Amino acid sequence: MEKSSPVQKTVVLQPFVKLVRLVARAFYDDYTTKSDNQQKSAKSDNRGIAAVVLDALTRRQWVREEDLAKDLQLHAKQLRKIIRLFEEQKLIMRDHRKETAKGVKMYSAAVAATTDGRAEDKVKLHTHSYCCLDYAQISDVVRCKLHRMKKKLKDELEDKNTVQEYGCPNCQRKYNALDALRLISMEDDSFHCENCNSELVVECNKLTSEEVVDGDDNGRRRRREKLKDMLQRLEAQMKPLMDQLDRVKDLPIPEFGSFLAWEARAAMAARANGDLNPNDPLRSQGGYGSTPMPFLGETKVEVNLGDGNEDVKSKGGDSSLKVLPPWMIKQGMNLTEEQRGEMRQVAKVDGGSGGAAKLSDDKKSVIGNGDEKDLKDEYLKAYYAELLKQQELAARLNQQEYEIQLATTSPGRQVAKKAKREEEDVEWEEEAPVAANGNYKVDLNVEAEASGGEEDDIDWEEG
Amino acid sequence: MFFHIVLERNMQLHPRFFGRNLRENLVSKLMKDVEGTCSGRHGFVVAITGIESIGKGLIRDGTGFVTFPVKYQCVVFRPFKGEILEAVVTLVNKMGFFAEAGPVQIFVSKHLIPDDMEFQAGDMPNYTTSDGSVKIQKECEVRLKIIGTRVDATEIFCVGTIKDDFLGVINDPAAA
Structure with a gap:
């Protein structure tokens, strides 16, 4: 039970564990669950119990409080009291859930995934509490x-x-x-x-x-x-x-996400059986969490969002998430950036190296086939005329979309996007006239390049 | 701190003031309305020093009143944290004492009065040093430093201290 889980490889947990241990000893060393009016005999003196609990928590992620109590051989009530103290002190996150058999099973599966095996199957219909150290918050709280x-x-x-x-x-x-x-x-x-x-x-x-x-x-x-x-x-x-706090300051924070997210992830990892790299979503979280100071609550939201995206990306592979047409995007919509069309920029970055080449190759081969099948110039001309028309249409649409997006996207993001967009447009405008000049012999490549640069629009049209 | 600034105000004037003296009436009404008021943003308006401009009047529908936008120069007084002020003590109690610097009320709590001054209850409550050489009581003048201000929309209240070098009683009319 007491193993650091395999999910925790990318973000270094060690300094944070040390921090928590130091905190436990510095602030909660002489915390006792007994109230003052109770007489303290040597036997019932349980000072240091809080430190023990915190230490135990550093070796776990999300844990059911009952299980923790069992592991520590503490009475559940006693433990709950300590846990509540830590919750008040904002050291841990808690989650309460009315458990169905299925939920328990899910948790058990998650435990099995993170602690390689051995999870008791308990099927009860009780409210269970789970707790987990919130490292980001701990470092803030202690600093404060x-x-x-x-x-x-x-x-x-x-x-x-x-x-x-x-x-x-x-x-x-x-x-x-x-x-x-x-x-x-x-x-x-x-x-x-x-x-x-x-x-x-x-x-x-x-x-x-x-x-x-x-x-x-x-x-x-x-x-x-x-x-x-x-x-x-x-x-x-x-x-x-303080030294430990300084050390931890610039490190990526280990995040387990909310209980449900953690459970889902663990379950997913179990399902993938090691094939699918379970570290991926976590790594990205480390990236999010790596901002040195305020680790605010909002980050969680971002993390979840990022998770979803990555899943989609990894699943979708090349056929990336469909971009919503601009007329469907409205102010209040809760869209991922991919859906808003940010994906194109990613695709474009790729296109700089491989995508464009590939695409141009595709184009060429298509064109080559056409050449082989039908060598008449007429056809070629017609083809290019069509292509040109198509591109003009695309450009117009692009322009429209750009305007709409300007209106719909948030101002912060807008600037960056605008800059990128403008680059794109400039690029296109430089190339477009060449194509428009009707220099059809040479423009096999130019055309391809232009379409490489314009890839997204064509994508959009075809899709 | 005092500032000389330009403020604007929409003045409503009753039709009975329309006539040769409209402008004078407007100005005197402005003075009556504005001087002595306090806004959280600008502080206390101490005095109007001049009229910058009077805009075109607008007759209000339904009433005969006319609204003039008036720009005027005025002296305002706004206390700031860290500012040193001279104030007159108005009230002494065991919690500390209240003082006034012009329109501003300042409270100096007991722990911001030097430790060697003790509260003496009685007919004339005061704070006195053990040797009796310095006495803070009603009507005496103190120099104090503002350490906190509470600025509401229409009210400014300050907390001050005299526990610093060169602060404290500067003139006691009762002793003189």
């Missing part, structure tokens, strides 16, 4: 945490002018000094809650506030010393964690 810790200490050390906060002892409402004008009451000149009219108290979140009481120079100096010491210790103790 460290930053906040340091900032708080530094602010206090430099006596930064912070806006005083007030809290209502009654209803726990928070105010700050900027609300002062509204809070002041006419009766006794002190601040009152807007809600329940009880007197507000100064929120003291200073770490060393107790010592302010003696207020004199000596006390202040002592306070400063203490703060400085604390800051230094923080720096020293968090050093390994």
